[in-house]
Amino acid sequence: DADVTQTPRNRITKTGKRIMLECSQTKGHDRMYWYRQDPGLGLQLIYYSFDVKDINKGEISDGYSVSRQAQAKFSLSLESAIPNQTALYFCATSDARTPDNEQFFGPGTRLTVL
Amino acid sequence: SQKIEQNSEALNIQEGKTATLTCNYTNYSPAYLQWYRQDPGRGPVFLLLIRENEKEKRKERLKVTFETTLKQSLFHITASQPADSATYLCAPRGYGQNFVFGPGTRLSVLP
Numbered sequence: 001d002a003d004v005t006q007t008p009r010n011r012i013t014k015t016g017k018r019i020m021l022e023c024s025q026t027k028g029h030d031r032m033y034w035y036r037q038d039p040g041l042g043l044q045l046i047y048y049s050f051d052v053k054d055i056n057k058g059e060i061s062d063g064y065s066v067s068r069q070a071q072a073k074f075s076l077s078l079e080s081a082i083p084n085q086t087a088l089y090f091c092a093t094s095d096a097r098t099p100d101n102e103q104f105f106g107p108g109t110r111l112t113v114l
Numbered sequence: 115s116q117k118i119e120q121n122s123e124a125l126n127i128q129e130g131k132t133a134t135l136t137c138n139y140t141n142y143s144p145a146y147l148q149w150y151r152q153d154p155g156r157g158p159v160f161l162l163l164i165r166e167n168e169k170e171k172r173k174e175r176l177k178v179t180f181e182t183t184l185k186q187s188l189f190h191i192t193a194s195q196p197a198d199s200a201t202y203l204c205a206p207r208g209y210g211q212n213f214v215f216g217p218g219t220r221l222s223v224l225p
Binding site for chain 2: 004033041042043044045048058059088090092100101102103104105106107108
């Protein structure tokens with residue numbers, strides 16, 4: 001089984017709808033992140049969390065919210081989706097105890113807002 | 115504001131040659147720098163990390179250098195193979211809470 005899973009993998013929705021993307025991990029990591037990726041722009045950090053009671057905004061948090069329901073679960077919500085939120089969304093985890101502090105990414109969710 | 119640039123959006127090289135990818139950053143001083151590989155439609159995968167007090171790091175056919183005075187890292191793949199074709203992302207990281215990535219360089223190794 002994959003260590004970092006994302007659901008759904010693909011989603012098409014309409015402008016104004018509320019959307020939730022979910023991320024779960026079995027790695028036992030304390031840190032979790034949400035990124036979006038647009039062609040030519042690379043990965044942009046939306047939100048990150050260092051533990052269940054810690055939530056921090058990233059570079060592009062406007063229009064998004066998150067919830068850290070448990071150490072293993074981190075959800076991203078688009079309160080009222082708009083077309084320019086069409087992108088590939090990645091969840092990632094990391095362990096503060098590892099010396100390289102590498103991030104482990106999920107398979108991604110492709111979101112299309114019409 | 116912090117800015118990360120990678121030498122070119124795309125790089126084509128012949129199989130067997132050495133690929134050299136460049137990462138330049140401005141307006142901050144990272145304590146270490148990571149390199150990731152990303153295949154189309156998939157999440158990035160960590161490859162290597164180099165710290166500010168290290169000049170060079172090697173792993174199999176991969177070599178990374180870190181020139182803090184130039185604010186630059188070079189990533190080399192020697193004896194390149196078509197299977198090395200992917201997008202490579204650099205991620206200069208500080209002790210602060212920045213988890214940003216460069217835009218990536220798409221490498222194509224031609225047989």
